Amino acid sequence: MEYKELNGDIRKEFPILNNSGAVYLDSAATTQKPSSVLESVGRYYLEDNANPLRGIYDLSVKATDDYEDARQAVADFINAKSASEIIFTRNATESLNLAAFSYGQSVLTPCDEIIVSTAEHHSNLLPWQTVAGITGAKVSFFDPEPDGSFDLNKLESMISDRTKIVAITHVSNVTGRINDIKTIAALAHKRGAVCVVDAAQSVAHLKTDVRDTDVDFLAFSGHKMYAPMGIGVLYVKENIAKDMPPFLYGGEMIDKVTKLSALYAPAPRKFEAGTVNVGGAVGLKSAIEFINAYGFEQIISLENSLSALAVDGIKKIPGAQIIGGDKACNHHGIVAFRIEGVHPHDVAQIFADENICVRAGHHCAEPLHKYFADISGEKVTSSTRMSVGIYNTKEDVEKFLGVLSEIRERMGY
């Protein structure tokens, strides 16, 4: 396949960059959307819109086709065996809640254990915490090493026959570390557990292959991969999904309903109660086409070079400390850091004053920040994070580093 060359011209596909004049370094929170994605959503509403799935008339058939074409595009994108393994949700959070409340709640007993990594975003922690509370199962935590990596020998010795679920992120939203989900899934399977992967931070940045990695559940959001907000995906292996109960109940998810009972539709429809987000699914398909046009080889090369430039620059700044260590190759597009004596919200404020968008706080990963603060004996349990996307340039990172180098002085040091 012939790829489109990835260079500065890509910024023309994102009018917001020019319109706002912002240096946008917060793609881990949400990416900007290219014109092609916005146009595809507009086209859907202008030409094909109707309530899909049940309508007899032409528009409804078109809307249904658009929706199912998007499902197939997602299946191809992550190399799923079949489109029926793709469930559309609102976002990764809803996907992980679906996995926890449908699968988790129906299989867990008080004898069972869920292993959750300490690096998880709250959306891959709180559903498990809650389902453990309901079922009596126990949540055990798999801690990273001080550099943010995971020692899989430790995980292997943690997993027992009691372990039913291993929940882990593909790429950490704080350290930017890639986890070896293929090995983790294999370790889980060896003891009869399933592996649930939060791919929110990886799908737009590296190739996802659910068949090669053999993970059982994989969740992600459209809005972190250049698609609109409000569309997300849960991949569930066919043989697991068929026995899972529905998560939400209502329209479009049944085969037959009586006053006292219901026969639910097969997956994925039984998990998609109510009118679905066809416009969002169309936008997601368009975002996949956008990513595929450039290909992951170019995307990875650009994004890693930008985060490496950031790491090399940050570590030269006195009083700066990078979460997850100073090794540039470990931070895949995401670099979180602290500046000694300056609260992360003040750091982000100074960047905001210069129209540079970075994020401050615990990035919805409070236990991970607490863990890093404890091992380094620090009080501050938050950080500032810069993260890159396909449209960022060397100049963006240089502007960021220029302001960063002035921060302690601006704060009166």
Added chain:
Amino acid sequence: MGNSFYNEVINEHNLRPYHKHPLPGANFSLDGVNPSCGDEITLNLLIEDGVIKDGAFEGEGCAISQASADIMLELIIGKTESEAMRLYDLFNRMIKEGITEEEKDELEEAGLLESISHMPARVKCAVLGWRTMKEIVEK
């Protein structure tokens, strides 16, 4: 350097606060928390016959929360409870809807936090100390 909210006065109150220390003689103590920044302060006041005789704070947080609490204490120590509440009202109105120049003069250094009204994400930081003081006085 660009135009920054962090001027010398704010930085000075953040880095070298006058009123950040324990206050063993305090008869009122209250914790104030701002979950959005993770700011946590404990405000200690010595109030006798309706007069705030002394006050201090402890805790951790962003520069705005720390400097604002320090500036507030500088203003309210020695004032009556009703005078302190009037200042609270002025500060609050300054951020929410704006006040006159004369009113701003009454707030002295706290008036420097006026531009926080353009930073909705940071308003909670600036009012943390004030809100905690108000809760103590109203109890």
